[in-house]
Amino acid sequence: MKGDRVEIVIDAGSGTTRTYDVVATRAGRRVETVHGRGVVEVSEVTRGGTTVRTARFLANRVLALVEHPAADVPVAEEITPALRSA
Template sequence: MRGDRVEIVIDAGDTTRSYEVVATKAGRRVDVTIGRGVVVVAEVTRSGTPVRMARFMSSRVLALVEHPVAEAALAQEPSPPEPS
């Protein structure tokens, strides 16, 4: 859903770095896949086509936080004008 986001914090040697992947348009979502030593965070369309993708070595990932959009925030969004 639009507004979903995933925050990733990685160990970059002597410091940490923070990345964020956000679902930017309506109908898109953020998927997280973990396997074979790699964490993949991707923004995908309704049909499952990846729009943008971020890959991280799982041994370097310190935190992975999913922030789903709140239902109250969806209710406050203005609805598109109806055609007359």
């Protein structure tokens, strides 16, 4: 869903880190994360399953992988009641 975001923090060597973000940029797209065989792959995918863009990282370099899902339903405090006239 638009607004889905995955943040990847990797070890860039010499004690430094780099942060990458993969974001679902349009409505109907989602971000999928797959890991296996020493590689972490984060992809932006359309409704039909076509991959739009992919980021690949060596698993032993990944320090953190944080998924930020988009809000499906507004929170109660964000909903403003409709005013009715009598």
